[in-house]
Amino acid sequence: MKRPTVKAGTWVAIILAATGLFALFSVLARGLPAVPGVLRGDWDVVLTTLGLVSVGLTLSLLIGGGLALLTWLARLPTAADLLISVAYLIPPFIGATAWLAALGPGNVFTGRAILSVYSPFGIELAWVTHYAPLAYLLIRAALSAQGEGPLLAARVHGLSSAQGLRWVVLPLIWPGVGAAAVLIGLSLLGNFGVPAVLGFPAKIYTLSTLAYARLLNPTLADPLSAASGVAWLLVVAALPALLIRPRAPAGDPASDFGLPTPRRLRRMAWAAVSLWTLIALALPLAATLLLAFKPAYRPGFTLENFAGALALDSVRRGLWHSVWLALAAAAICALLGLWIARAGQGSRLAGAAQRLLTLPYLLPGTLLALGLILTFGRTALYATPLFLMLAYLLRFLAPGVEGGRSAATPGTANLEFAARLHRVRRWQTFWRVTLPLARPHLVASFLVIYPLALSEVTLSALLYAPGAETAGVGVLNLLSEGNLRGAAALATVLLLLSLPTLLVPRGRA
Structure with a gap:
């Protein structure tokens, strides 16, 4: 009996899931000796x-x-x-x-x-x-x-x-x-x-x-182990919630009989x-x-707070990094999620890999950040915007896969099969059949992931380095300096950049 072949999309899911798991287990292995000290202190x-x-x-x-x-x-x-x-x-x-x-x-x-x-x-x-x-x-x-x-x-x-x-x-x-x-x-x-x-x-x-x-404590002999020991407690605290599998509510929304509403x-x-x-x-x-x-010491309105914040090189770099990282991560996660979902239809191995991809999304981002530091800390990728991109992909791929699942309907599969019967090439089938039918789901996935990535701060605070800042880190830095007006100005810019996701009609997405 011929064994079923594993599609490329499933291999991608397995590699990404393995990367995320290896990062998480690296944290647990590094932090285990530090757990007693964390519990005591x-x-x-x-x-x-x-x-x-x-x-x-x-x-x-x-x-x-x-x-x-x-x-x-x-x-x-x-x-x-x-x-x-x-x-x-x-x-x-x-x-x-x-x-x-x-x-x-x-x-x-x-x-x-x-x-x-x-x-x-x-x-x-x-x-x-x-x-x-x-x-x-x-x-x-x-x-x-x-x-x-x-x-x-x-x-x-x-x-x-x-x-x-x-x-x-x-x-x-x-x-x-x-x-x-x-x-x-x-x-x-x-x-x-x-x-x-x-x-x-x-x-x-x-x-x-x-x-x-x-x-970030310079007085500790091994700060990474100490942080990983704290991460152990995060895993233990999150474990009960991860073990609970709530059932989807079953009902009949068509059974509305029009009760009177006072x-x-x-x-x-x-x-x-x-x-x-x-x-x-x-x-x-x-x-x-x-x-x-508002200006600090006089009435009226001004753009001085925006000008002061944007005059900082780190803020301008952070905004640029946040925008292109968010756009790229949202687009890649939506498309990659569709590819993984389509490739894994009917495959238990693919289903297991897709479930493992949800762990970096559900678990606290601190765990993923520390794991990536342990895994890639000695590589040229570390402390670069591409390092943040990898973290964002692992963190936000789960919503993209979920959107891909909703797009992988039996009707789409039937049309793809009909295209293959008519000897349409695979890339033409994807471009002319799959992509147009999946477009609303891709847009919905993009709209979910983009604002999350744009204002992401947990991964960024732990993984950024000078020259690879994000806007979220910029807000935290301005607040730590006591520049509340500058922080409010930068937060307003982030809200304005997220505004387009509110203006897209959800019925079309």
Whole structure:
């Protein structure tokens, strides 16, 4: 019996998955001897991290889930989804900078600090306003998948609305809630930007920022081993979430029978959406823009803050590197993901490789960064923009593969087979058949990856070197120098560069 051949796309997936795994295992091997010392000296950081993540996860699920339930019951249009979710498109560390401008020492509204944002409260505020929209999107999708049929059946059998929600609807959407909890918990655990902006000044460390501090500590005999020891604790903390496999919610969205929607409920839902938009989006965004455009010691508006920030060579280089890295990484990941997904159809080996490619995306970026340093630290690739490109490809390839899977439909396969029957060459089939059909999915993958790569800061902070900066690192450097207005100006530029992803109609993407 002839063995099935392994396609080139599958080999690419295997090589990339092996590279990512080797990098991750290198960190674990290097850091194992340092784990006891980390546990003895930094147990307080472990407890702080777990406490902050637990509170942030709980608040994100409660707020996002509450908004999802309210908008679902009130049948609000998709405009409500956009108002709630747009805050998720603002990178977390830029959100932290925005809260500094709105409530912290650089307050542009009152001229003085209203609340102490260099604190656990500030970290939670930045986290929740970023990740609650993600919880909303995932739980709202689970509710939409169920339709109104179960709730209507509960009402027909004599249950009140509250009882129907508690005993019928909520048990059905638990898989969606579980998926949201896993994704948000892993994101909070690996988040570096917010604790770096709001925690470093107050000496509040999480495991991600502690690994960074250990790596840059010149007093340690082996900083890389110390940082890898902290990375071990990140793996242990992330392991329970990785072992949970939430089931996809099953339902029948066609079973909507048109339950009456009280006007009072619609008004309450719109009030909640408006309040959330004001607090999570309008307030910090307005503060950032005002801080970016206002001069320091006189009234009016100016571009001096932008000019001052862009006058720095490191900022200009960082912007250039971030733009071309983001564009290239998004395009390559989208196309490579399509190739890998098509090549791996029906192959168990390819499926296993594709699942392994999700690890660098799900695990904290600190692990991948340290692993790449251990793997490529002695090569000419290290400390160059191409080194960052490799890190971005390993980090963001998973969304590209997922987009490629959604494009690899049976209809596309049938048309490709028909083209081969008519003796059309493979590259012509790809160019004339596969690519036009996959274009919406490729655009969607690009729109997901581009803003993530543009404002990426976890990998960049650990992997950059002088001459290979990124814009995210530039914002952190300006904040560390106390130049809050320059940081706000650079953050505004990053938001403007991300704006096109908001303007593309999702129906076409």
